[in-house]
Amino acid sequence: MDRAERVKQILELLDKNYGPVKCYLDHENAWQLLIATILSAQCTDERVNIVTKNLFKKYPSVRAFAEAELTELETDIHSTGFYHNKAKNIISCCQSLLSLYNGEVPSDINKLTALAGVGRKTANVIRGNIFGIPSIVVDTHVKRITKLLGLTDSSDPVKIEHELMDILPEDHWISYNIQIIAHGRKICVARKPKCEICFLSHLCPHITPVIKSTT
Numbered sequence: 001m002d003r004a005e006r007v008k009q010i011l012e013l014l015d016k017n018y019g020p021v022k023c024y025l026d027h028e029n030a031w032q033l034l035i036a037t038i039l040s041a042q043c044t045d046e047r048v049n050i051v052t053k054n055l056f057k058k059y060p061s062v063r064a065f066a067e068a069e070l071t072e073l074e075t076d077i078h079s080t081g082f083y084h085n086k087a088k089n090i091i092s093c094c095q096s097l098l099s100l101y102n103g104e105v106p107s108d109i110n111k112l113t114a115l116a117g118v119g120r121k122t123a124n125v126i127r128g129n130i131f132g133i134p135s136i137v138v139d140t141h142v143k144r145i146t147k148l149l150g151l152t153d154s155s156d157p158v159k160i161e162h163e164l165m166d167i168l169p170e171d172h173w174i175s176y177n178i179q180i181i182a183h184g185r186k187i188c189v190a191r192k193p194k195c196e197i198c199f200l201s202h203l204c205p206h207i208t209p210v211i212k213s214t215t
């Protein structure tokens, strides 16, 4: 089977098994998703959603975050880890949103990545989920599983992003990330992929054989 056919079948199976996609980070608008995504670095989405539930009540606007007191915000987001840098970045990012963009979140990738705490991954989350601009988010799940599926040889997220843009149809750019995260959580888990129940196993060159116990 050639690669194009394999990609087509992988996408069909991802659609079938994980269905329509929804962003895992709870948010009601662009700036909330921006802050939730900054908080999600090295933290689970579940933990971020627990923290933002109260956080967005306490700080109900970009201005409220821009004017937040650093140590107080650090305490508020403490359980997401790396709280000092995250709090500093959130305040600085929101100050820039106010001074440069009238409190709005821009859609331009260069403007987004110029904001404190916003890398290419975060920018693509915003572009894809808020503005519907086709973009491919390469996080640890996408990096690892794309490689296992033999769709890239690279470990460089930017290179993988561009390789995926070449082989995935544009209407799957946003969903691929979200479905692969689901796959990485449920089946292709990092420590021990459950290849024996994986619906992609017949398309995956890195299927792990089941070792039967002899005892």
Ligand code: SF4
Pocket: 145, 148, 149, 187, 188, 189, 193, 194, 195, 198, 199, 200, 201, 204, 205, 206, 207, 208
């Ligand atoms: S077959 Fe195994 S390694 Fe390949 S995607 Fe499925 S779980 Fe991951």
